[in-house]
Amino acid sequence: MANMAQAIRMALHxxxxxxxxxxxFGQDVGAPLGGVFTATQGLETTWNSxxxxxxxxxxxxxxxxxxxxxxxxxxxxxxxxxxxxxxxIAGNTLWCTNGQYNLPMTVMTPVGAGIRxxxxxxxxxxxxxxxxxxxxxxMPSTPLDAYGLLLACIKDPNPCLFLNPKALxxxxxEELLPGEPADxxxxxxxxxxxxxxxxxxxxxxPKLEEYLIPFGQGKITRAGEQITVVSYxxxxxxxxxxxxxxxxxxxxxxxxxxxSIYPYDWQMIKNSIQKTGRVxxxxxxxxxxxxxxxxxxxxxxxxxxxxxxxxxxxxGKNVPGIGLHPHLEDNSVPQKHEIENFIREIxxxxx
Amino acid sequence: xxxxxxxxxxxxKNNFGGLDKKLILQIHSHMVKSRVLEExxxxxxxxxxxxxxxxxxxxxxxxxxxxxxxxIGQGPANDYFHLHYRCTPTLIAMxxxxxxxxxxxxxxxxxxxxxxxxxxxxxxFPKWNVAPVTSPLEVQYSIACGTAHVQKRVGKKAIxxxxxxxAGTAEGDFASGLILASRRGQELPxxxxxxxxxxxxxxxxxxxxxxxxxxxxxxxxxxxxxVIDGNDPIETYLxxxxxxEYIRKTGKPAFIEAHVSRLxxxxxxxxxxxxxxxxxxxxxxxxxxxEADLLTEVQVKTIWENFEAEGVxxxxxxxxxxxxxxxxxxxxxxxxxxxxxxxxx
Numbered sequence: 001m002a003n004m005a006q007a008i009r010m011a012l013h014x015x016x017x018x019x020x021x022x023x024x025f026g027q028d029v030g031a032p033l034g035g036v037f038t039a040t041q042g043l044e045t046t047w048n049s050x051x052x053x054x055x056x057x058x059x060x061x062x063x064x065x066x067x068x069x070x071x072x073x074x075x076x077x078x079x080x081x082x083x084x085x086x087x088x089i090a091g092n093t094l095w096c097t098n099g100q101y102n103l104p105m106t107v108m109t110p111v112g113a114g115i116r117x118x119x120x121x122x123x124x125x126x127x128x129x130x131x132x133x134x135x136x137x138x139m140p141s142t143p144l145d146a147y148g149l150l151l152a153c154i155k156d157p158n159p160c161l162f163l164n165p166k167a168l169x170x171x172x173x174e175e176l177l178p179g180e181p182a183d184x185x186x187x188x189x190x191x192x193x194x195x196x197x198x199x200x201x202x203x204x205x206p207k208l209e210e211y212l213i214p215f216g217q218g219k220i221t222r223a224g225e226q227i228t229v230v231s232y233x234x235x236x237x238x239x240x241x242x243x244x245x246x247x248x249x250x251x252x253x254x255x256x257x258x259x260s261i262y263p264y265d266w267q268m269i270k271n272s273i274q275k276t277g278r279v280x281x282x283x284x285x286x287x288x289x290x291x292x293x294x295x296x297x298x299x300x301x302x303x304x305x306x307x308x309x310x311x312x313x314x315x316g317k318n319v320p321g322i323g324l325h326p327h328l329e330d331n332s333v334p335q336k337h338e339i340e341n342f343i344r345e346i347x348x349x350x351x
Numbered sequence: 352x353x354x355x356x357x358x359x360x361x362x363x364k365n366n367f368g369g370l371d372k373k374l375i376l377q378i379h380s381h382m383v384k385s386r387v388l389e390e391x392x393x394x395x396x397x398x399x400x401x402x403x404x405x406x407x408x409x410x411x412x413x414x415x416x417x418x419x420x421x422x423i424g425q426g427p428a429n430d431y432f433h434l435h436y437r438c439t440p441t442l443i444a445m446x447x448x449x450x451x452x453x454x455x456x457x458x459x460x461x462x463x464x465x466x467x468x469x470x471x472x473x474x475x476f477p478k479w480n481v482a483p484v485t486s487p488l489e490v491q492y493s494i495a496c497g498t499a500h501v502q503k504r505v506g507k508k509a510i511x512x513x514x515x516x517x518a519g520t521a522e523g524d525f526a527s528g529l530i531l532a533s534r535r536g537q538e539l540p541x542x543x544x545x546x547x548x549x550x551x552x553x554x555x556x557x558x559x560x561x562x563x564x565x566x567x568x569x570x571x572x573x574x575x576x577x578v579i580d581g582n583d584p585i586e587t588y589l590x591x592x593x594x595x596e597y598i599r600k601t602g603k604p605a606f607i608e609a610h611v612s613r614l615x616x617x618x619x620x621x622x623x624x625x626x627x628x629x630x631x632x633x634x635x636x637x638x639x640x641x642e643a644d645l646l647t648e649v650q651v652k653t654i655w656e657n658f659e660a661e662g663v664x665x666x667x668x669x670x671x672x673x674x675x676x677x678x679x680x681x682x683x684x685x686x687x688x689x690x691x692x693x694x695x696x
Contacts, residue, residue: 022504023500050527050530050531050534052527052530052531054493054523054524054527055493055496055524055527055528055530055531057493058490058492058493058494058496058497058524058527058528059493059494059496059497059500059531060497061494061497062433062493062494062495062496062497062498062499062500062501062511063497063498063500063501064497065431065482065494065497065498066426066427066431066497066498066501066502067426067427067501068501068504085487085490086490086493089485089487089490093483094683094684094685094686095468095682095683095684096465096468096469096473096475096483096485097464097465097475097477097483097683098462098464098465098466098468098682098683099466099682099683099686099688100475100477100483101475101477101482101483102686133684133691134684134685134691136685156686157686157687158685158686158689216696262693263690263691263693263696264693264696265696266693266696267696294693298693
């Protein structure tokens with residue numbers, strides 16, 4: 001099975017061939033490196049930009065304004081913050097021009113902790129991104145979803161933000177991408193650049209097929225009756241793990257992978273909460289004005305009489321950064337045992 | 352160091368750089384029209400029929416030739432214009448009708464640029480490749496590199512033109528634009544310009560700059576650069592024409608720092624009153640034309656009166672037109688009006 005970096009690479013290749021994607025760029029995106037996570041190796045339209053995040057986003061906006069699709073990468077989301085007003089402008093360009101200029105651009109950036117990345121390789125961006133009106137924002141938890149969500153972003157006529165959880169870039173999925181060879185070693189030989197001299201290397205792409213995950217469509221990854229857990233990205237996999245463990249102890253946990261942060265699948269969340277009466281929102285962005293708070297607010301106001309316990313949010317602590325020492329990181333972003341404890345507490349509540 | 356050119360300046364008053372009389376009179380006509388329009392917008396603001404004015408009085412001699420010389424049309428085979436909020440003269444030269452500027456000023460839903468959503472002079476005309484003007488300063492310099500990048504790929508010798516003010520060159524995006532436009536072997540076909548009116552709202556140029564000319568910064572990136580008198584429409588016309596030809600021929604960028612006037616202050620926020628001591632490029636040029644017998648007093652009077660009447664008609668028309676409805680606030684958040692309201696997810 002492909003890992004997430006390979007899935008992203010294959011999506012970009014598919015888009016080059018089928019969606020007229022003409023520019024994939026950012027710092028170290030082109031040859032020889034092909035991205036710090038190798039996600040852009042072997043592609044035809046990659047190029048290296050200056051080390052200038054604002055220049056990268058501005059360039060992407062201009063390319064999109066001229067009608068061409070592009071994918072721009074900010075190497076780590078920690079460095080996207082100085083582009084925030086350009087992201088605002090990209091999101092409001094269609095609106096400000098009364099529908100005249102749409103920007104078919106995708107920005108992808110690795111997010112989150114989990115690789116001992118210290119203060120400036122651990123930031124999350126989903127809560128910030130949810131406030132960028134005019135953008136569509138997604139975050140995959142599996143390679144197959146990464147493939148389907150990235151293709152949906154590139155094909156969409158609006159600015160799209162593809163947040164890839166950096167800790168999952170080397171994690172393999174459980175489902176093949178459409179057209180992916182079943183043999184993992186075969187895939188590696190075909191699309192992973194060799195170490196050393198790469199000047200004569202060319203990828204031998206498998207015959208991939210289109211696979212699109214619609215925006216605003218979540219996925220129930222564990223069915224359950226007792227509590228709803230909504231997450232995305234890296235923590236979705238942790239929530240799955242906790243649900244499986246607790247199943248052996250008599251808990252019935254329904255896990256929803258939101259996948260698309262904006263627009264989001266409220267109907268799936270709503271139907272699940274109406275069934276379970278309990279809900280926990282889990283993500284690793286900081287906890288104050290967290291996106292999970294918006295969902296918790298909505299669950300409270302719209303589903304109050306269905307609830308058996310207050311909706312809860314488990315998110316990153318509202319500290320200035322993720323400290324390098326594991327004691328600091330682990331006490332900053334949600335851990336498996338905390339998710340388990342929250343689920344137990346919520347399920348123990350008696351109305 | 353960038354220097355003022357001497358050969359392009361219209362030093363002989365009757366020569367006008369050797370330009371054709373019809374062209375010279377067209378420049379004058381556009382300059383007057385732009386001035387009348389901007390003064391009309393200020394009147395509309397003063398009458399309480401608009402919330403805010405910002406515009407380009409004093410930039411007519413620079414802006415009009417720029418608009419006349421571009422290759423006008425839609426798509427990357429034509430020139431792109433990434434303008435700032437003092438570019439009415441350029442738009443007039445490109446064919447802007449007064450009524451469309453007034454509609455923008457009065458926030459009418461008929462405003463073709465923003466549908467009543469943004470300030471005056473925040474133009475947007477896809478049919479002419481005019482990118483939306485933004486209030487944040489200088490972001491246009493890096494965005495412009497994107498359209499130039501596509502034009503280079505398309506290979507039709509079209510160029511991207513970007514304008515901005517002197518104070519905004521302190522923003523990092525200005526440097527981003529210079530760097531992206533000038534990477535060796537990947538140069539972009541761009542006319543990068545700065546209109547230096549020596550002001551940033553109330554803060555003067557002196558004391559905020561260490562460089563002799565802003566154009567010197569472009570020189571540092573091996574961009575062909577010069578400083579011109581942007582209050583002289585003939586010098587501007589000849590220099591812009593020459594630089595556009597250079598860019599189309601070489602595919603490389605050129606830079607012009609044009610020294611211009613700011614005749615009504617920053618905006619209505621600073622009163623929009625006529626500034627004393629600034630050169631008025633419209634009347635200066637008009638006097639030159641009168642002296643050279645290219646125009647008569649009667650003709651001048653008629654030109655101004657006709658544009659004044661057009662401005663009045665435009666205002667009356669805009670007054671009669673609808674404003675945006677409250678329920679249109681979600682429109683165009685996403686393309687094709689796909690729902691973006693979370694309440695409906």
